[in-house]
Amino acid sequence: MKGVLILENGQKFYGNMLMKEPAVGEVVFNTGMTGYQETFTDPSYAGQIITMTYPLIGNYGLFHEIEQADRPYAAGFIVSELCDEPSNWQNEGKLATFIRTHHIPCLYGVDTRAVTRAIRSQGVMKGVIVPAAMAESAVRELFDTPLETQLVRRVTTREIRHMGSGRFHVAAMDYGAKTNIYKDFICNDCRLTIFPAETKAEEVLAVNPDGIFLSNGPGDPEDVPYIVEEVKTLIGKKPIFGICLGLQMLGLALGGKSRKLAFGHRGANHPVKDVRTGRVYITSQNHGYIIDEASLPDTVIVTHRNLHDNTLEGFECPDKHIMCVQYHPEASPGPTDNLYLFEQFIKMMEEN
Numbered sequence: 001m002k003g004v005l006i007l008e009n010g011q012k013f014y015g016n017m018l019m020k021e022p023a024v025g026e027v028v029f030n031t032g033m034t035g036y037q038e039t040f041t042d043p044s045y046a047g048q049i050i051t052m053t054y055p056l057i058g059n060y061g062l063f064h065e066i067e068q069a070d071r072p073y074a075a076g077f078i079v080s081e082l083c084d085e086p087s088n089w090q091n092e093g094k095l096a097t098f099i100r101t102h103h104i105p106c107l108y109g110v111d112t113r114a115v116t117r118a119i120r121s122q123g124v125m126k127g128v129i130v131p132a133a134m135a136e137s138a139v140r141e142l143f144d145t146p147l148e149t150q151l152v153r154r155v156t157t158r159e160i161r162h163m164g165s166g167r168f169h170v171a172a173m174d175y176g177a178k179t180n181i182y183k184d185f186i187c188n189d190c191r192l193t194i195f196p197a198e199t200k201a202e203e204v205l206a207v208n209p210d211g212i213f214l215s216n217g218p219g220d221p222e223d224v225p226y227i228v229e230e231v232k233t234l235i236g237k238k239p240i241f242g243i244c245l246g247l248q249m250l251g252l253a254l255g256g257k258s259r260k261l262a263f264g265h266r267g268a269n270h271p272v273k274d275v276r277t278g279r280v281y282i283t284s285q286n287h288g289y290i291i292d293e294a295s296l297p298d299t300v301i302v303t304h305r306n307l308h309d310n311t312l313e314g315f316e317c318p319d320k321h322i323m324c325v326q327y328h329p330e331a332s333p334g335p336t337d338n339l340y341l342f343e344q345f346i347k348m349m350e351e352n
């Protein structure tokens with residue numbers, strides 16, 4: 001069926017819809033050349049319509065093992081060519097079947113380069129995917145639907161869960177964590193107690209963990225002040241490692257300010273420098289907000305910077321045993337050289 005992506009500024013991009021259900025969300029783009037399955041199942045994309053800039057998506061099929069959550073939480077997918085004949089020795093199915101099974105609206109056969117240029121020049125904005133024949137009044141009604149703000153509540157675990165059997169006990173705050181992060185902890189001799197996002201600090205500390213992990217997650221960091229309050233209580237009690245939204249929660253808890261980027265960092269190929277060693281890492285990223293370095297207290301030591309725009313990608317507070325990064329060191333897909341951060345956190349727990 002003919003479909004169209006309409007942006008808030010009125011720009012239209014035509015293509016075909018896999019199903020007739022419309023989508024409303026913030027339209028973003030991801031520059032990864034591979035990793036569409038990890039991207040589509042990353043809960044941090046909840047509420048967003050993801051445009052894949054790589055022109056061929058679905059070409060190596062699907063593989064259950066690499067899914068980052070039990071289902072995709074994104075509001076919609078936009079791809080150029082949606083490959084219907086995947087080839088890969090591990091392949092377990094077609095991407096189109098996966099998208100249909102989970103009822104995620106998908107527009108394919110779109111000029112994704114034009115969509116990306118629109119977002120790059122004007123910033124991320126609200127958009128809808130609708131059948132091309134939809135009446136204008138119905139489209140307007142969709143645009144009037146306010147975007148969801150409490151996305152963490154939708155993606156977090158409903159109950160406390162346990163994983164792994166290693167030497168170090170990590171309390172993991174699940175704001176929408178990716179499976180690979182848990183796998184990397186377990187490979188590093190950790191066992192996890194995974195808590196729902198709204199768990200009070202006292203309850204987390206009551207399990208007497210060796211360290212606390214604050215996960216990635218969807219939405220504006222300022223939408224979840226109830227998490228920031230609990231993080232304030234956790235700081236200083238146990239070593240803490242934060243990834244992405246986890247870094248943002250630490251930044252806000254320490255008195256810093258967050259800021260929205262014009263079009264965010266989303267992809268598997270973003271250069272980040274560890275300023276302590278001078279080494280540059282190729283990183284996976286998915287964030288629309290950053291913490292302003294200048295807003296952080298003097299006790300914070302910047303450890304990582306983005307080489308595209310110099311924004312803050314990581315910091316430490318040695319006196320409080322805090323370390324965190326804005327990017328995704330669990331590195332799926334991509335090189336595994338960011339796993340050193342997990343080892344660094346293990347060392348921090350060991351020393352404490």
Ligand SMILES: NC(=O)CC[C@H](N)C(=O)O
Nearest residue numbers: 216217219244245288289
């Ligand atoms: N991956 C994440 O944790 C993203 C954090 C936050 N939702 C942002 O977009 O900046």
